[in-house]
Amino acid sequence: MTTMMIEAEGLCKRFGATHALDGLDLTASAGSVLGVLGPNGAGKTTAVRILTTLARPDSGWARVAGCDVVADAIEVKRHIGVAAQSATVDEVLTGRQNLVMIGRLSALSRRRARVRATELLDRFDLGDAADRMARTYSGGMRRRLDLAATLVMRPPVLFLDEPTTGLDPTSRVRMWTVIRGLIADGATLLLTTQYLDEADELADRIIVVDHGRAIANGTAAELKRQTGGARLEVLLTAPHARARAALAPLVDGEITIAQDGRHVQAPVRAAGGLATRVVRALDDAGIEVDDVEVRQPSLDDVFFSLTGHPSEQAPTTTDDPELQDALA
Amino acid sequence: MTTATFPLRTTPSLAARLAGRVRDVAVLTTRNLVHIAREPLRLSDVTIQPILFTLLFVYVFGAGVSLPGGGSYSDFAIAGLLALNLTTSAIGTAVGLTSDLATGVIDRFRSLAMWPAAVLVGRSLTDLLTAMLCTAIVALVGLIVGWTPDGTPLQTAAGFAVFLLFGYALSLGMRLPRDRRQRHRIRPEHRPDRPIPPLIRLQRAGRHPAHAGRAAHDRRLEPRQRRHRRQPPAVSQPQPLSSDPRLADAAPGRGRAAVVDRATGRLRPARRVAVQAAHDRVARIKTSAT
Numbered sequence: 303m304t305t306m307m308i309e310a311e312g313l314c315k316r317f318g319a320t321h322a323l324d325g326l327d328l329t330a331s332a333g334s335v336l337g338v339l340g341p342n343g344a345g346k347t348t349a350v351r352i353l354t355t356l357a358r359p360d361s362g363w364a365r366v367a368g369c370d371v372v373a374d375a376i377e378v379k380r381h382i383g384v385a386a387q388s389a390t391v392d393e394v395l396t397g398r399q400n401l402v403m404i405g406r407l408s409a410l411s412r413r414r415a416r417v418r419a420t421e422l423l424d425r426f427d428l429g430d431a432a433d434r435m436a437r438t439y440s441g442g443m444r445r446r447l448d449l450a451a452t453l454v455m456r457p458p459v460l461f462l463d464e465p466t467t468g469l470d471p472t473s474r475v476r477m478w479t480v481i482r483g484l485i486a487d488g489a490t491l492l493l494t495t496q497y498l499d500e501a502d503e504l505a506d507r508i509i510v511v512d513h514g515r516a517i518a519n520g521t522a523a524e525l526k527r528q529t530g531g532a533r534l535e536v537l538l539t540a541p542h543a544r545a546r547a548a549l550a551p552l553v554d555g556e557i558t559i560a561q562d563g564r565h566v567q568a569p570v571r572a573a574g575g576l577a578t579r580v581v582r583a584l585d586d587a588g589i590e591v592d593d594v595e596v597r598q599p600s601l602d603d604v605f606f607s608l609t610g611h612p613s614e615q616a617p618t619t620t621d622d623p624e625l626q627d628a629l630a
Numbered sequence: 631m632t633t634a635t636f637p638l639r640t641t642p643s644l645a646a647r648l649a650g651r652v653r654d655v656a657v658l659t660t661r662n663l664v665h666i667a668r669e670p671l672r673l674s675d676v677t678i679q680p681i682l683f684t685l686l687f688v689y690v691f692g693a694g695v696s697l698p699g700g701g702s703y704s705d706f707a708i709a710g711l712l713a714l715n716l717t718t719s720a721i722g723t724a725v726g727l728t729s730d731l732a733t734g735v736i737d738r739f740r741s742l743a744m745w746p747a748a749v750l751v752g753r754s755l756t757d758l759l760t761a762m763l764c765t766a767i768v769a770l771v772g773l774i775v776g777w778t779p780d781g782t783p784l785q786t787a788a789g790f791a792v793f794l795l796f797g798y799a800l801s802l803g804m805r806l807p808r809d810r811r812q813r814h815r816i817r818p819e820h821r822p823d824r825p826i827p828p829l830i831r832l833q834r835a836g837r838h839p840a841h842a843g844r845a846a847h848d849r850r851l852e853p854r855q856r857r858h859r860r861q862p863p864a865v866s867q868p869q870p871l872s873s874d875p876r877l878a879d880a881a882p883g884r885g886r887a888a889v890v891d892r893a894t895g896r897l898r899p900a901r902r903v904a905v906q907a908a909h910d911r912v913a914r915i916k917t918s919a920t
Contacts (some may be wrong), residue, residue: 354741379743390734405655407744422913428848451738502735 307490312362320347324514337505338494343515346494383452389444393437422450442473539590548587658752676764708772716797761797
């Protein structure tokens with residue numbers, strides 16, 4: 303049978319009149335990657351804080367690595383690594399000092415803590431900056447140092463709270479490579495994110511959270527099927543009568559052409575070489591094209607199809623109008 | 631199919647646990663000392679300030695002081711300066727823990743299987759060390775400006791120990807309530823139990839187009855309703871007369887009242903409190919006239 307490394311049932315947590323979590327259930331089996339997807343304020347961070355014993359649930363229970371997060375918090379802490387949303391490194395210490403300190407506080411001997419720190423610094427490309435104050439690090443380096451700090455004790459369960467939020471695209475891809483390395487090492491991973499592509503890229507299973515509860519649960523492919531496929535968007539140089547006929551064999555539904563006759567949209571099934579074929583078909587018909595884009599469903603699309611409201615308006619669940627305003 | 635491979639639980643012996651705690655405290659104290667070494671200016675309140683204060687109080691203020699019963703001014707001044715400097719440095723050290731909370735380092739510590747109290751104990755040990763430095767500097771400057779301890783060395787040391795205890799208690803006491811308050815501000819999920827004060831709420835309502843309707847509704851509120859909902863008055867909202875303290879009954883105790891609302895600066899203040907709302911007063915005058 304499969305061991306559940308992370309289990310939670312009916313987690314509730316409120317702050318004043320706000321229900322940050324409203325009966326959240328989730329499970330992750332050993333060695334799997336669970337993506338928790340949701341907009342700001344959906345309760346992702348609160349869930350992570352409860353699972354990592356930093357906050358107590360008002361009701362419900364959770365077990366991590368078989369230990370209850372409330373009754374057996376110390377034992378849970380021995381099995382987890384946490385990378386919080388804001389990189390929680392000591393900015394005045396150097397990268398190396400940070401890692402050695404974490405190792406010492408986790409009961410490593412001085413020598414082993416030093417060896418482990420060097421290992422991790424090399425692994426995360428921080429070797430050159432190891433003896434600089436963490437304050438001088440870039441955002442991406444700081445996140446990598448933070449991740450290194452969570453790995454000092456090689457924990458079997460890892461929690462990464464929005465590991466790429468606020469990073470530039472290059473650092474983001476680099477972070478993904480690092481995370482894929484962790485997955486390859488066999489760690490169980492819980493990863494929260496606002497980005498569908500990130501969850502798609504990294505997670506085995508995705509759970510979509512809104513208003514503090516899970517509203518969808520499945521693999522990335524399953525979620526996308528629910529959301530609908532990609533959309534083709536073509537901008538013609540000039541309106542053209544035969545555009546519709548030229549595109550018809552390539553698309554997967556109704557073609558809509560905007561008032562100006564130049565913006566053409568249609569649902570498509572994403573496939574290799576689709577854009578090439580679209581351009582070729584239009585070119586064969588003698589139609590000039592300014593722009594072609596095959597757009598994958600975004601988090602907004604997922605949200606729209608799952609909840610019927612776009613993600614920006616998501617966060618509040620309170621009845622108190624004063625608080626609603628204050629939170630908005 | 632994987633099977634459960636959780637590491638075995640270990641229940642360490644008492645000695646091992648104590649050793650672990652001592653190690654945690656030592657690691658965190660070292661960390662705080664590294665902070666001080668990297669940012670020596672943080673120590674200015676226990677290094678530069680005592681020197682400045684001692685010189686200031688002994689030479690500038692002390693120059694004009696003559697003690698009635700005789701005796702040395704600096705003997706009194708040094709003890710007072712020690713208390714003063716330890717008090718101000720206690721405020722300064724509280725900043726350290728607060729900034730730890732703000733950067734989230736505390737959350738990192740809390741997610742480790744360490745002794746949780748080590749953070750506080752380590753911090754207070756650091757405070758004690760800085761307080762000792764402060765005491766040493768004050769005593770040294772005191773010796774230079776002519777203070778001589780009266781008692782035996784042991785008695786003097788005991789006196790300093792009392793001051794250190796005072797500084798330690800002060801920094802510990804100052805820190806604990808502060809942490810609770812600060813925690814609410816640093817993380818979005820630590821939302822305060824009370825909603826954000828109305829003033830801020832109104833400003834937001836003004837800025838965000840989605841709140842235009844609500845803001846307009848707020849502007850139509852009567853002053854009394856505003857006060858009831860703890861909202862500040864709208865701009866140039868007329869206030870009820872009774873709340874103007876300058877509007878005085880110029881002749882209390884006479885049969886008829888005279889309400890004065892101009893040139894109040896030239897009037898002597900009335901013994902009794904100002905009149906009630908004007909229309910009330912007028913109504914009463916009318917009834918007494920009939």
